[in-house]
Amino acid sequence: xxFLSRIADLIDALAQRHRLLPWLVAxxxxxxxxxxxxxxxxDYLIDLANRACLFIMLAVGLNIVKGFCGQVTxxxxxxxxxxxxxxxxxxxxxxxxGGALGFGLSVWVSIPIAVIVxxxxxxxxxxxxxxxxxAYLALATLGLGESVRIFIAVxxxxxxxxxxxxxxxxxxxxxxxxxxxxxxxxxMTAAVVGIYFSFAILRSATGRAFQAIRxxxxxxxxxGINVVKYKLLAxxxxxxxxxxxxxxxxxxxxxxxxxNNFTVIEMVTLLxxxxxxxxxxxxxxxxGAIVVTIAYDQTKDLVVYFMDxxxxxxxxxxGLSMVLLVLFMPRGIGGWFEGVRRNRRFIQRSEEKLGDAAxxx
Amino acid sequence: xxxxxxxxxxxxFGGLQAIDKVSLKVEQNTIHGLIGPNGSGKSTFFNLLxxxxxxxEGSRISFDGVDITNSPAHAIAGLGLAxxxxxxxxxxxxxxLDNVMVGYHPHTKYGPLAPLFNGAEVRRQDKAVKExxxxxLEFIGLADHAEIPAAxxxxxxxxxxxxxxxxxxxxxxxxxxxxxxxxxxxNVDNLMATIMTLKERYNLTIIVVEHILKVVMSTCDTIxxxxxxxxxxxxxxxxxxxxxxxxxxxxxxxxADEDIRAAMDA
Numbered sequence: 001x002x003f004l005s006r007i008a009d010l011i012d013a014l015a016q017r018h019r020l021l022p023w024l025v026a027x028x029x030x031x032x033x034x035x036x037x038x039x040x041x042x043d044y045l046i047d048l049a050n051r052a053c054l055f056i057m058l059a060v061g062l063n064i065v066k067g068f069c070g071q072v073t074x075x076x077x078x079x080x081x082x083x084x085x086x087x088x089x090x091x092x093x094x095x096x097x098g099g100a101l102g103f104g105l106s107v108w109v110s111i112p113i114a115v116i117v118x119x120x121x122x123x124x125x126x127x128x129x130x131x132x133x134x135a136y137l138a139l140a141t142l143g144l145g146e147s148v149r150i151f152i153a154v155x156x157x158x159x160x161x162x163x164x165x166x167x168x169x170x171x172x173x174x175x176x177x178x179x180x181x182x183x184x185x186x187x188m189t190a191a192v193v194g195i196y197f198s199f200a201i202l203r204s205a206t207g208r209a210f211q212a213i214r215x216x217x218x219x220x221x222x223x224g225i226n227v228v229k230y231k232l233l234a235x236x237x238x239x240x241x242x243x244x245x246x247x248x249x250x251x252x253x254x255x256x257x258x259x260n261n262f263t264v265i266e267m268v269t270l271l272x273x274x275x276x277x278x279x280x281x282x283x284x285x286x287x288g289a290i291v292v293t294i295a296y297d298q299t300k301d302l303v304v305y306f307m308d309x310x311x312x313x314x315x316x317x318x319g320l321s322m323v324l325l326v327l328f329m330p331r332g333i334g335g336w337f338e339g340v341r342r343n344r345r346f347i348q349r350s351e352e353k354l355g356d357a358a359x360x361x
Numbered sequence: 362x363x364x365x366x367x368x369x370x371x372x373x374f375g376g377l378q379a380i381d382k383v384s385l386k387v388e389q390n391t392i393h394g395l396i397g398p399n400g401s402g403k404s405t406f407f408n409l410l411x412x413x414x415x416x417x418e419g420s421r422i423s424f425d426g427v428d429i430t431n432s433p434a435h436a437i438a439g440l441g442l443a444x445x446x447x448x449x450x451x452x453x454x455x456x457x458l459d460n461v462m463v464g465y466h467p468h469t470k471y472g473p474l475a476p477l478f479n480g481a482e483v484r485r486q487d488k489a490v491k492e493x494x495x496x497x498l499e500f501i502g503l504a505d506h507a508e509i510p511a512a513x514x515x516x517x518x519x520x521x522x523x524x525x526x527x528x529x530x531x532x533x534x535x536x537x538x539x540x541x542x543x544x545x546x547x548n549v550d551n552l553m554a555t556i557m558t559l560k561e562r563y564n565l566t567i568i569v570v571e572h573i574l575k576v577v578m579s580t581c582d583t584i585x586x587x588x589x590x591x592x593x594x595x596x597x598x599x600x601x602x603x604x605x606x607x608x609x610x611x612x613x614x615x616x617a618d619e620d621i622r623a624a625m626d627a
Contacts, residue, residue: 197477204476204483205462205469208455212463215452222411224438224467224530233473280454342508 008341023196030188034181046180050252052293053187054245059273059285060198061241065126067280068202069234070214072138074267075125078145079239081262082121083246085158087114088167088257100164101157107170107251115243122239126232145267153259163258167250178253187248194241198282201237210234211280265315269296272322277332284334364389364534364566365410365442368421372409379405380416381590387534392560392567394581394598396574398611402590403570404447407536411444412437425533439467443532447539449523453512457503460511460522461494464529494529501525501555517548521555528559537569541576549573553580578602586610
């Protein structure tokens with residue numbers, strides 16, 4: 001605890017010198033991660049780090065719409081799928097395997113287009129939020145998200161059951177981002193920039209408007225906030241994160257995409273990240289994404305035998321931890337840490353005041 | 362000058378006529394009281410004025426010379442009509458400072474996407490707003506609690522914050538829905554004193570719904586009385602107090618005159 005506080009104090013001290021300094025220091029440290037992982041562990045962990053970065057982007061995006069704006073969406077994974085498939089199809093060579101579509105565009109063109117397409121899709125996912133709330137909205141968005149996956153699963157042009165293969169990797173000049181390590185620099189940079197922009201939005205009047213809508217929609221509207229506009233904006237912003245994460249996922253080595261990556265299980269995993277991290281807390285979402293990605297990976301092959309029959313217990317473990325989290329730690333890691341910091345500041349200020357009073361008397 | 366005017370304002374929910382052809386004028390820089398028994402339509406009236414409900418056909422509401430009859434709530438707020446709620450509706454998880462900063466929203470000068478493209482300008486403006494809001498908190502006596510989530514405040518502090526959030530909107534007119542509900546008599550007096558100071562300081566016109574008749578009688582310039590959705594009386598506190606229609610609405614026909622006086626003065 002005091003260790004975490006010390007890190008937080010150090011970050012504050014850096015930020016005092018220049019606003020961007022903590023970000024640059026963190027980025028520099030992250031640049032060394034592949035060397036550390038490949039030297040002391042193995043290359044597989046770099047792949048895991050890449051996937052963690054994608055999930056960070058998804059979690060940070062979901063945090064905008066769910067954590068900050070309070071709109072319960074279960075369709076986020078569908079947006080991720082749209083980003084991934086759009087960029088994959090646009091960049092594949094025409095006449096690929098199994099009747100898959102291909103337009104042969106450069107990856108640097110296909111990714112931005114995929115992000116724009118996903119942003120529009122986000123607007124559509126957001127439309128039910130104008131009239132629906134809570135569980136009803138969750139159901140509507142779940143339907144939209146699942147229908148995307150099913151559409152992909154039954155459409156040969158989009159890969160259907162075999163998936164899309166040989167999706168090209170991005171390249172600059174002669175350099176191709178086709179290894180775990182090189183791709184890490186791409187997704188890590190995207191994730192850091194994504195986190196930075198999410199802070200920029202959420203610490204502005206825009207972010208406060210989102211939070212006001214989450215806390216009390218009627219109060220927000222009489223405070224002059226155009227509730228419909230801001231709800232849709234939250235959906236579009238989060239869709240941009242999902243679209244970028246999806247597109248980067250499509251081109252990640254080994255360049256293979258299957259609709260099984262976009263199931264409800266993935267969506268629940270994503271929700272777990274946001275809830276574990278603390279709803280409405282950006283860093284919490286980031287930590288949640290990292291912790292859950294690692295936990296997910298480590299429990300993937302967890303099997304227990306019951307009367308000689310194997311039972312995969314991962315879904316059970318994840319479901320149970322979700323229930324326990326909501327019961328015992330509803331504000332997640334981030335909420336807990338924020339509370340601790342706030343209390344510390346309050347005590348510090350009170351002590352200062354007492355000191356002042358003592359001097360003045 | 363008339364700041365707010367309603368003409369034939371009506372609202373029915375299914376078969377229930379909650380507000381029935383209420384015409385009312387509120388003069389600038391006055392405190393206008395709105396009283397009536399429970400269920401007489403006071404809160405509905407506020408909800409109609411602020412765009413939370415849409416009025417029925419034939420109704421007219423104009424504010425500061427603008428027709429706001431069918432305007433959405435956020436647009437009405439932008440014109441300078443602020444309100445508090447009976448149940449406060451604070452942003453519980455947000456800090457006290459953030460609550461008032463949300464109140465300032467209609468005056469934000471940058472667009473919702475400016476943080477992405479013009480961070481420096483956003484930070485500069487937010488810093489200025491923050492200082493201004495700190496001053497406001499200082500004024501209403503919540504500066505020491507600026508970083509605490511609104512939900513953790515005491516009852517009295519929460520009422521003050523609700524008031525502060527409305528004032529942060531820099532309104533021309535303020536609608537107060539039972540500001541004294543649940544407060545002890547001493548606290549009610551303090552709150553009313555604060556409201557009077559705010560009125561002078563920010564040049565406000567106020568409509569107040571209040572059950573504590575003593576408060577209404579002593580502070581309001583004009584009082585309108587609602588009963589079953591209809592305006593049954595209007596005038597100075599002295600006039601309303603003695604209007605048989607009002608007495609009947611509150612206490613029924615049978616009550617003796619001196620009992621009525623006693624109840625009104627209590």
